[in-house]
Amino acid sequence: MNKIQMKTPLVEMDGDEMTRILWKMIKDELILPFIDLKSEYYDLGLENRNETDDKVTFDSAYATEKYGVAVKCATITPNAARVAEYNLKEMWKSPNGTIRAILDGTVFRAPIIVKGIEPCVKNWKAPITIARHAYGDVYKASEMKIPRPGKVELVYTAEDGSTDSVLVHEFDSAGIVQGMHNLEPSIESFAKSCFNYALDTKQTLWFATKDTISKKYDHTFKDIFNEIFEAEYKEKFDEAGIDYFYTLIDDAVARVMKSEGGFIWACKNYDGDVMSDMLSSAFGSLAMMTSVLVSPSGVYEYEAAHGTVQRHYYKHLKGEETSTNSVATIFAWTGALRKRGELDKIPELIDFADKLEASTISTIESGKMTKDLALITSLKKVTVLNSENFIKAIRETLEHNL
DSSP states (O other): OOOEEOSSOEEEEEOOHHHHHHHHHHIIIIITTTEEOOEEEEEOSHHHHHHTTTHHHHHHHHHHHHHSEEEEOOOOOOOHHHHHHHTOSSOOOOHHHHHHHHHTOEEEEEEOOOTTOOOSSTTOOSOOEEEEEOSSGGGGOEEEEEOSSEEEEEEEEOTTSOEEEEEEEEESSOEEEEEOOOOHHHHHHHHHHHHHHHHHHTOOEEEEEOTTTOTTHHHHHHHHHHHHIIIIIHHHHHHHTOOEEEEEHHHHHHHHHHSOOOSEEEEOHHHHHHHHHHHHHHHTOGGGEEEEEEOTTSOEEEEESSOOOHHHHHHHHTTOOOOOOOHHHHHHHHHHHHHHHHHHTOHHHHHHHHHHHHHHHHHHHTTEEOHHHHTTOOOSSOEEOOHHHHHHHHHHHHHHHO
């Protein structure tokens, strides 16, 4: 068959460890035989990030702004052990955090539903999408250890030199303190991204914080969402037959457990981080979760929601067989290819992405899967495949579907 032609490149961000190995397998087996791939490649592997003083991460984000669509492999956010292991110049920041800050985007994560992988919560019938604010809060916090009794104040100094302050705490012993911030323009972008995504997907939107305790910080989020909704989106939501409502985060947690799913749950940065992992695990596996960063300007960056699968990588280096689930990474590619097809009006590319996703799901539903899914499936007869053979099995199904 003739390869599908692309008009505009998408940004390709390579990554680390086992997911880097899977990345190449996916390209070789599932992408390059069928698509004349146009991509602008950036190596976000930790060695190259260290060699470029992390400039490559910034360059990849700016390229994403330019081309509008990116696909990203999982990457390492180094800790002290990684600094020693990779002989790093410094403890480089999270590449995801850097990219999210530049694109000013919101992360939307949803489980991939497959027959035979039932949710732990029996009444969940449809996917629940987490919309995670991707700027500020604890991820941009400043921290200090308090060595002895004393006073800590939060001080604001205006451009004209005037100041305002609030007492944080009078310490009568050693302790710890943390200062967090956010920006109203970023919260506004978060709200608009959530409202637009809800309209695009025709899903009701929830938003939850703890404004009863955080009467300025969290309440500001609540107020901005409400103001934007009333001014710009209420009529559109009514026309689409969907709802928006605000509730406390603890109420949302209780409600979500008793719901049937099929909605978007918008969360602040940390809440979204935690709740997306909870939902992915409850729906089956973190490796069965889509993740897309959407900016208010219409820029999209698709990635797997999980990490680099370090343990499997060390086994791979020893020459041992691995059975690593590549579904989330495959769906990162299909998401990016579909969006590129939509923006460039290439129906063949959209159709290919749809068929690759359907082929991946039907391969699992036929009983061919990786070990992590075999351990939780309700299917009776399954074949556990290694990392490479699972991808090859998907290719077999894909070729039949094409």
